[in-house]
Amino acid sequence: MRNLRTLISKRAERDRPDLPLLSVAREKGVFVRSMTDAEENHNVIPDDLTNYKVARAGNLVINKMKAWQGSMGIAPCDGIVSPAYFVFDFRIANHAFGQRLLRSKPYVAHFGQASDGVRVGQWDLSIPGMRQIPVLVPSDDEQAAIVRFLDHANRKIDGFIRAKRKLIGLLNEQKQAIIHRAVTRGLHPDVPLKPSGIPWLGDIPMHWEMRKLRQILTRKTERNQPNLPLLSVVREKGVIKRDTENFEDNHNFIPDDLSNYKVVRVGQFAMNKMKAWQGSFGVSQFEGIVSPAYFVFDLHHVGGAFFHTAIRSKAYVPSFTRASDGVRVGQWDLAESRMRDTPFFVPPPDEQQAIVEYVAKATETANTAIARTEREIALMQEYRTRLTADLVTGKLDVREAAAHLPAPPTEAAAEPAAEEPLEEIEDEEIEA
Known part of the structure; x- marks a missing residue:
């Protein structure tokens, strides 16, 4: 020691x-x-x-x-x-x-x-x-044995995680295909269609109404009130509650003074304008506060559930990419004036509700599979963490096991390591 x-x-x-x-x-x-x-x-x-x-x-x-x-x-x-x-x-x-x-x-x-x-x-x-x-420092030979054993174990773990992430990617593609068709064509295959005027959108139902986002979104700027929770806006889920107690969820620090943060009410549309091109926006199911650099909107002429489902699909996210620009890689600022000119196609209210219910049911199996697969990845990462801790602290002796392991693959033959997922939590202080 x-x-x-x-x-x-x-x-x-x-x-x-x-x-x-x-x-x-x-x-x-x-x-x-x-x-x-x-x-x-x-x-x-x-x-x-x-x-x-x-x-x-x-x-x-x-x-x-x-x-x-x-x-x-x-x-x-x-x-x-x-x-x-x-x-x-x-x-x-x-x-x-x-x-x-x-x-x-x-x-x-x-x-x-x-x-x-x-x-x-x-x-x-x-x-x-x-x-x-x-610090516990084992002998040079044991250090080498631990590294060899962990390298072997990590190659196996990384291969497992890569396969699981590929599965999640395929399931998400399946979900996006279901959502895209539902929010652009509706649920009736024989309905008459008309050109949308948007190349990647194609034709849309004849009876759907076209409205520019300026008619749907009204900017709101309500400042912080006591005791409101901190929210985040992420690409994967939209608006979520931010866990301020869990350090694992807080890569970026939270300012001491939150008085300038914006209030988001249930049913309002919140957007990280620096990452809108990635799809970091959504209709909130929570009441809370977000970075003062974000946009918050009231919704008009469309149901919140349908708007959330449609606007976050690949049918509309490219519009936000086209409305964003800047010189800083990965931090393209959304031009609100261009964003407001984006056309959005609105079904009748009863059809909006039917589409939302259909999408929820049609993607339920995929969502269940994704959640189960994410849990499998988390358990494997926990196993990796525990294995490493046990080896470097001397709880397990792997010298004999390491001596009988096959030779590691050459660099050219080795598969790339699986990257750890980065939680997409906003950097409020930088963006504010």
């Missing part, structure tokens, strides 16, 4: 803007940041990177404000990281083992105990506290 201080030495090398930019994330550890991937570019990159810290391959990099979440890891190559991060030389024989050790659940808990602060979700890591973290 050793304290972490015996394994680390702080580094402060800077002024190497020529090196690749690295990111630190709870899900991945340390990785080379893509300049084009929308999923990785939520925060602005400054023009001047001379003050960024240099992390050499094998260095330990820690996001000190999110160490309690596990946002740390071993640098895979030389690069630069935010000047707010900690960078350490990490004296351990097997860096792959060190990565798994410090990012395991028991050790992340230690980093949580060494962090504190008054702002929820932004607890600062104390270096003195971190240096006292007890």
Whole structure:
């Protein structure tokens, strides 16, 4: 048993803007940041990177404000990281083992105990506290055996998760096909049709009324009231309640002052205008508050359930993409004036209700299968977490088992690892 201080030495090398930019994330550890991937570019990159810290391959990099979440890891190559991060030389024989050790659940808990602060979700890591973290360091041979066993297990787990996510993708495609046809053609195959005027929409029932969104949506700006819950607007579900107590759901911190947040009433349409092109909007079933950067609308001339079902389908989401633009990848701002010109086709009220009921029944089997498959993925990820914790803390000895494992596949033959899903929670402070 050793304290972490015996394994680390702080580094402060800077002024190497020529090196690749690295990111630190709870899900991945340390990785080379893509300049084009929308999923990785939520925060602005400054023009001047001379003050960024240099992390050499094998260095330990820690996001000190999110160490309690596990946002740390071993640098895979030389690069630069935010000047707010900690960078350490990490004296351990097997860096792959060190990565798994410090990012395991028991050790992340230690980093949580060494962090504190008054702002929820932004607890600062104390270096003195971190240096006292007890670390179990097995022999070099056992470190290598643990890494080999975990690599083998993870390849199996990743293959399982890939297959399950592919199934979810197919089920979602099936659902979208059902919804698309219902909200664009109705439920009667022999109904007379007319051109919609929208290339990807095709023909629509002759008796449906066309209204521009400006006739359906009226902007509302009601500011926060005491005791209203915080809501999120996500691509997968629309408006959901945000769990402010569960740290796993709060990758981005919540401002202390929520007085400027907008109220959303039941039946109102809320939209993350920076991610409308992804479909991050929906009719709320809850009363609460959302980021002041979002749009909130009252609905007219259409039922809320039908509007929610139709507007979030592939029949209409492309319209929001066309109405969004900007220079920042993945943060295209919605032009409200262009969005308001989007045509929306409205069936009679009784037909709206019939379509909503049909879609709910027709997609019930797929929804049940998706929920079951997501649970299977979650259980497998829990197993991975538990297995890693048991191995790096010495609860399981896998040296003999690792010695009899087949040789790992070559890099060319190895399948890509399954990525951990990133919860789509908005960054209110950045967007506000």
